[in-house]
Amino acid sequence: MPTNFFSGNLHPVVGNHSLSAVDASPNPTPPTSDYDEKAALKALTIENVPYNSPFLRVHLLFTWLFSLIAYACLIAFYRSHVNLKHYYASSILKRTSLSKIEYRDLEEEVDLAAYFESLEIGHVENVVVCRQWTKLREAVRARMYYLQQLERLFTDCVRSGALKDLSPFTSDDLERPDVNSPNEASHEDSALLARRGILLSAVSDPGLRAILAHLNSIKPASRRLSHHIGFLGLFGQRVDSADYYAEKYMEADLLVEELRLVPEDSSCTAVAFVTFDSPQSAVLASQIMIQKRPFACIAQMAPEPRDIYWPNLSSRTASASIKLFRNLVMNTISVLIFLSSILWVAFSSVLPNWKQLPFLQEMFDNLSTPVREFLQQVIPVVLFTAWTSSLPLLLIVICQLQGLEAISWIEQAVFSKYYTHQIFNILLYIAGLTIWRQWFNPNGENRTPLDIVGDLMPKSSSQIIAYVLIQTFAISPAQLLNVGPLVFTWIIRNSPWSRNSPRDTSDAYFPSLLTSLNYGVSYTIPAVIWVIGLTYSCIAPLILPFCACYFLIAYFVNKYILLYIHVPKYETGGMHVPIVVSRLMYGVAIFQFTMMGVLAIKYGGSWNEPGKPGEWSNYVQMVIGVLPLLVANVL
Template sequence: MAQRPKIDAFVSTTKESFAFTPDEISFPRPPTHLPHPEVRQSQELETDQECAAAFVFFRTRYAAMVASKTIQSYDPMLWVIDFAPEPHDVYWENLCLPYRMLWIRKTSVFIGTIIFSVWFLLPTTLVQGLVNLDQLEDTFPFLRGISETKYANIVSGYLPSLVLTCFVLIVPPIMLMFATLEGTVSRSSRKKSACCKCIIFFFWNIFFYNLFTGSWWDRMGKLTVTGLKDMATLLGNLIPGQAPFFMTYIMTTGWASLAYELMQPFVLIINWIYQIVLLRKEGYGDLYTFPYHTEVPRALLFGLLGFTFCILAPLILPFLLVYYFFAYFVYRNQLLNVYITRYNTNGSYWPIAHNAAIFSLIVMQAVASIIFGMKNFGTASTLAFVLIIFTALFNLYCRHKFLPLFNNKAVQDLIEMDRHDEHSGKIDEILPRLLSSYYQFGGFHGNHPTDLLAAEYKTFNSADAGHKM
């Protein structure tokens, strides 16, 4: 076995059964002395050749699953095995990164995310200063008179949410860059990691920070928090006071984002440049996958706003209902008719949505318990607190019952699919396509089917076989 701690063996268990078929041109390949008995050794590889990463294909899904869950040597860092992404899901730039450097990358990204979150507090504070012009004048005397201008209502009403929306636009690309620096080897994992970072960022910087700094200008200097009762009083004043700002934010960010999704102005401009400036009749032919890291955090943030404000400021609910009503039809049309599917997410975003919903419920129940206690409704406050316990228990039950189905593959299903492939003869069909499937420099234009047995996949690869071989 090659003493190379950077080697990653990727075991593929996508829809079909596999045997090892090394690519002669594109990606790095494993040494010929791989110890697994089901690997078909390549005769063209040199005996002592080493590589940073390798794709290892098995003839059955069950064998691939077993190999991915076992340690191949006494040194766990010698052969690090994980499931391989689908062919169009591979992020080739990170494929050959040394495994021992990944924790350094993740730690650096974590620190960078914290620094970016702290920096983002500056525009958020600016936004709240625009909302509270009267208190801003008291804090900074040189700004006196700004609230008496004829544009004061526009500045304090619409401009803060517009400024915050402009700053928020840079968050998803930066989080996607951070996710890339982490060293993920698949595009889906990269987008999922960026989605999780955006959710945490939005929940803290947009919701909590705006909520607790919204009345800082006039309440923090007058109210001394000495106990739970003072905290409840502060919370009871904060939430209703920020409802108008978040209503405007929903219209500025939520409603406007739906119109942006329908019109796709960026794609229209790029297509116009290709046709008018570059004089290409076909225009811009490459299509996009659905931006989960942009749309999912926004939808979950609005859910948190709805759960939190439904008790003290229920007027925000119609704005959210309008957003979710039109969002269903807009995103359904975009997923079916506009965006393409280059890889399957396999429901990996459902646990993220579940965790965000549970967190929103707990925040709502905590607010209800505090408010009922402030109003001297002891029974209602106690029952709301009990709801928090039941919600946490329900989340624990779901994690034990359903989360393993998203993180792992059922052996029973794998064996049944292996038997079906064996009886139907699909193995002989798929083996010739492996060589052109995992190809680093292949073109990814248009909608690529993820199923290697699809007729469209066969047509696509046969058309490109000339320049690949």
């Protein structure tokens, strides 16, 4: 790596240039005990290299070296993705396209199959048009509701002591009770018992039959739970709870079976799955314009069934035109969220300097010293931490409202937005803010973006190294604790509604929040650390060992999570790899542009500085030295 340490003291600056190594004292003074730590760290960065020093050519050489190493790693990573795509090439997933239809004549399976056959891109094997299933969805929801009520009723009976014998029932015990026996015939509810037996014999699920058999065994009848079926359970007829919910469950179950037999009764949505005989046909359908009218028929590669996010697929807002509007609105909100991060940073810097705001000065003067210190030091950090912690969840909701039809597509959008936010706020915030101020202040110093980036990026080396250290030794190992999801599930587990039934208890103790990774959030920080390490590899080489430690720790942490915690929700065949590689290529471009600016300023001073007769200036030499890498990256 480039060595930036020349002496114990930084070279003094004269005008726009510091003294070179020749001008400095030949016998540098050794570091003293009161040597400034910031100066020591700065001595290990490129800021300690004198202006116009020939050693800057070593940094240019390492810029090429690190760029080529980054290209080699990304190419090897992408080749593994290509091999994975070949492995899944023959699956039905790669032969299916997701078609979004706005043309009324193509809303039926037969018409859509005939249309794709007429394109002569391949034989159509199967076509399935998604339907809204409004009545079926309501019936399934009602059946689930009554089943949960029966489970909660069973739990209440066990807790109250009405059910003491919980031994498993045999198949003979689950048959219709004998109402002609003396004990049952003498009971005042013998007719009701006969109806209970009919309901019990009609239930096909053995678990539900066991629950009903236990509830029917409660004696005397006065111990059976009942409720009102009127408004809020306070008015109306009083009924036996077990019989009422069992009968309602059977009605909903029969309705579900009937609705599944007649899918044509449900109206069509604007989405269909078209399966071809060959993967090439599906790829062609997703890459060509298959309809002249805008939004009439748009095709793309389909996700697998587990990957589908059904609220965005089988709803009234699933049309392409509405999703385009939703996409524009959500992306606009995302941009506003990114810009609002600047407000949090500004607020964090306002409270410590409250005397600069006259309207806050009087209020702060009336506060006690401990409260004032708490507001100045603790509140900004807590608010900013809460904002950054809740940002991934907010981005997930935004991407879901964006109208994406697959969970993997939602996570890709989360990764893209979250990665952009982190890169902007960590790497490019100061430089971007300076360019923004210069744009609105044309009378100020006129500097190019290259000069601004080259001047400001090395000055934030200490903060960037501190960020990598925190990520390496604090945040990355803390992922095994799962603090956020554990706090959330702890609240749910101790809530009164989480123990109404065994199903509720199971959902509270084993939620998907604890067992499933969101790749959009998990990919972001390693990608950002990779870009940061590459960008500052030549500016502050001290960051490289810490980045290596981060990836070593992250390897074991994520390996443990993937082996023992994570439950895959879908399989895409490596579909996340292209977007990750493209974002990392943007990071390589940031590294090359930054080094172009840093080396040009350190070696040449400014663009207007003249060179020797018949030669390019030092500034132009460094720009041209890095320019081929940047052009190759863009191409």
